[in-house]
Amino acid sequence: MGVRERREKEREQRRQDILTSARAVFLKHGFEQTSMDRIAQAAELAKGTLYLYFKNREELLMALIGDDFEELLEMIEQTVKRKEPSDKKLLHCTTAFYRFSQDNQFFYQLMTQLHFKPECLMNQPSTATITQFQEQNERLMALLSQVLQEGVDTKVFQLDHPIHYVVMQLTVAMKGTMVVLKNNMIPVTLKRPSDEKIIHDVATLLIKGLRRQQAQ
């Protein structure tokens, strides 16, 4: 059945084409101005067609993130491999994440805009896209866990909770920090330092909290 096979390939190709077009639209017009219709237009397809390849907008966005997430993971992997004190390593992971987000603005925006509604994670039989995203997320968590474990082993860190829980704490706090800054969710009258500096300092503060305290 060479036909079925070819069909599948073509289908996958179309999917990729749509993603490519979507990416271009995002880069050109920003998150706010990117409607499904616009994406369809850019892909030279009808809007309805998009829904043959993606369940809804959210899934399209998620799929769009996939490749970038992969790239990010590789960067973090590099960072983790380096020979450095664990606390520095952790900080570097954070800044790597931020830098990457800066360089890939639409990734950043999507990342901070995606909301995982219960339906998205529970109800459905979990599409490939969602599965992929979750897997990538788990890999990220695993990498961070590794750094923390090293830190504990080398007596740099002393954790009050299981490693996985601490990873979650860090992730939530850092991602939250980014979201708040990026979306101006705090009214700052006075001018503030760059987002990068703030994020760096918040990460430093958190990491300081992980550090082994000298016996008093």
Place this chain on the structure above:
Amino acid sequence: MGVRERREKEREQRRQDILTSARAVFLKHGFEQTSMDRIAQAAELAKGTLYLYFKNREELLMALIGDDFEELLEMIEQTVKRKEPSDKKLLHCTTAFYRFSQDNQFFYQLMTQLHFKPECLMNQPSTATITQFQEQNERLMALLSQVLQEGVDTKVFQLDHPIHYVVMQLTVAMKGTMVVLKNNMIPVTLKRPSDEKIIHDVATLLIKGLRRQQAQ
């Protein structure tokens, strides 16, 4: 000119009535389901009328938050007044904030949904609502600054940055944490502890980072 005066009062009254109605709608139908039209309906007014009292949806939401924010501020003031070590005080402020948000769900939701677009803070001559909100925010920051200052004075904390900057760090991180948790912006496959516990622990971690380290 008793007329002008009365007119103003009536106008203010209408505004309040609208807010009351809006609040009811929010409580009954949740954030997602509360459109301007619905609010208008609840207030027994036409949609257009709302725009005579509020510049746009955002301002209405902000105004809605005002009273609650006031209440929260009083709670935090109480907390700050207590005689306690500064670190505990700070932690209590955080949990107070979270608890309050829980008890006033729509406040919470609005709080975490409001985005301060540049136009909102810069362009306009800053409506009374925005001013109020900013003032309240500054009071909150001032209270936290006070706690930090106490902590520094009593040698509980040792800050690496100016107090105001640290306050911002804490605020951004904690608010971010709440936003991420509330909006499920992190895909958690495994079940996690309650949001309250996570928030408590993140706060603890941050505060630990502020604590004076024993000279090694």
Place this chain on the structure above:
DNA sequence: CACAAATATGACCAATGGTCATTTACTATG
């Protein structure tokens, strides 16, 4: 009463995410 100013109205607009009956392109079979 007549005029003017403040208020209120709701039809209307442009966008948006999403649907679905219909059409089009392609392929296996007689």
Place this chain on the structure above:
DNA sequence: CATAGTAAATGACCATTGGTCATATTTGTG
């Protein structure tokens, strides 16, 4: 080649949204 059947694409259509504005109503004043 013709025909039936299937997969893919379409775009008109829908409901909903925030927001506008010409028109109508109410109110106060001379």
